Amino acid sequence: MRLRALLESDALGLKLLGGEDELDRTVRGVMTTDLRDPSRYLSGGELVLTGLAWRRDAADSDPFVHILVQAGVAALAAGEAELGDIPEDLVTACARHRLPLFAVHESVAFATVTEHVVRQVSGERAGDLAAVVDRHRRMMTSGPAGGGPDVVLDLLGSDLDLRAWVLSPTGRLIAGSEVGGPALPAELCARLAAEHLTAARTGRRGPHRITLGTATYSLFPIRSSGRGAQGSRDVRETLLSDWLLAVEADASDWPEERLDLLQGVTQLIAVERDRRDAARTVRRRLAQEVLELVQTGAAPAEIAARLRVAAPVLLPGLGAAPHWQVVVARAEWEGAEIEAGPIAQSLLEEILVDPLATGPEPSDRIAVAHTGDEAIALVPLPAVSSEHDGSEAGILADALLESVRTPLSAGLNDDGRVTLGVSAAVHSAEGLRGALEEARHARRVAAARPGRVCAAGHQELASHVLLLPFVPDDVRRAFTARLLDPLRDYDRRHRAELIPTLEAFLDCDGSWTRCATRLHLHVNTLRYRVGRIEQLTSRDLSRLEDKLDFFLALRMS
Secondary structure (H helix, E strand, O other), X not given: XXXXXXXXXXXXXXXEEEOHHHOOOEOOEEEEOOOOOOHHHOOOOEEEEEOOOOOOOHXXXXXXXXXXXXXXXXXXXXXXXXXXXXXXXXXXXXXXXXXXXXXXXXXOOHHHHHHHHHHHHHHHHOHHHHHHHHHOOOOOOOOOOOXXXXXXXXXXXXXXXXXXXXXXXXXXXXXXXXXXXXXXXXXXXXXXHHHHHHHHHOOOOOOEEEEEOOEEEEEEEEOOOOOOOOOOOOHHHOOOOOEEEEEOOOHHHOOHHHHHHHHHHHHHHHXXXXXXXXXXXXXXXXXXXXXXXXXXXXXXXXXXXXXXXXXXXXXXXXXXXXXXXXXXXXXEEOOOOOOHHHHHHHHHHHHOOOOOOOOOOHHHHOEEEEEOOEEEEEEEEOOOOOOOOOHHHOOOHHHHHHHHHHHHHHHHOXXXXXXXXXXXXXXXXXXXXXXXXXXXXXXXXXXXXXXXXXXXXXXXOOHHHHOHHHOOHHHHHHHHHHHHHHHHXXXXXXXXXXXXXXXXXHHOOOOXXXXXXXXXXXXXXXXXXXXHHHHHHOOOOOOHHHHHHHHHHHHHO
């Protein structure tokens, strides 16, 4: 479609702010972003939608526009909901770089613009998709006339005789067509997710064809237009967060028009995915604020005040949460420079959803922040629940692990790991700091175990870990001196940096490769230092007990 066609739609109500001479440009796709540099997610020809969250001051506009132009986008559409009128510096930058600029009125959702562009672009390639979408223009809206992914899948069944389901990377059923048969069993969902992750690790483009029993399924990835859009440098950056569309059919003999149709459907479902991710922003911010207060030693009254703000968001209609749990996760790959914190955050948000829950929104009551390579979830627990027996016990590590082990192990292959730690429930703000440390200790216990996906709960921690806050000061000093003084003395005499090496080695869960990379050392040099630490202290850093003792000594020193 041409850019000028966007101005002809009254439903979009777009206002052209510049670029009249460039309206014959072809639009080949659409992307929503608020990243300061979205270039790796752009392939050229897109209409870029932005809420301007990347703009901090006037100086940010020109670099942002320059990046879009270098990526070959067709035009920029800026929303008025955040700042009101579009900033003049952005208008000037677009004029300077000859990039057409549209204003999106605050009453028009980006989802509406996305749906329109997808419909038009796909319609030029496949008339049947355009006909389906045109009859259900509002199917992706959040109002009563909408219905989200389920409506799309029902249409595939009724109009095209295709049964299809949307699954999470852990195999949870998000949406599914009931036309022509019963719902997909949970075991089959997990198997399809595992097969999809295994195929995706090969780097092959979807759809992936899988035969299970007498049925053949074609698996299409559903990629969000933010983190994880096309252009990601490493498939592992998005592997554990992308949804997938499973269609009960063999797509290997489909004509290009039918394949284009299904790709268009995945883009429509991605709108729902983006809406869900946007809705998580508030919960993530609440978790980050509480986490910062806890880690900086803020007064319990201040933490309690933030929890009172968070509880109505996380437990709508139920008031304050009397109990809280903390879950810590880390995702990592050997020999790969991948920003793991956001990956672990997205994955933990999915893992903590009840595996029996369906639909895209059951994670509304989960708040997850990330710091460094670690993701931390603050989970509110109602005092009483009549729906699930034993709910007062909260999240159990074994149950959490069992629900996601099979599909995630397939996606992690032979070079990735996910480790989880779960705290006990605490009843007040005063207990959150201890719960956080408890969950971190539990995750380290899980990391010491073999396997691609491991979890540990507070029940598995030694008693001296749980009683650490009550250890007398003189006992603490004696304990730390016995373990660390030989290393400190050696460091003073030889400038050997054994203490920093020990801290890094424990923080990397004993991974020689990651620790050597973090310290910018050769692995042999690292092995020499660790050997010297073991010689000076008569401890063995391959033993979990000695690792925990060193960790506690460093924390108490």
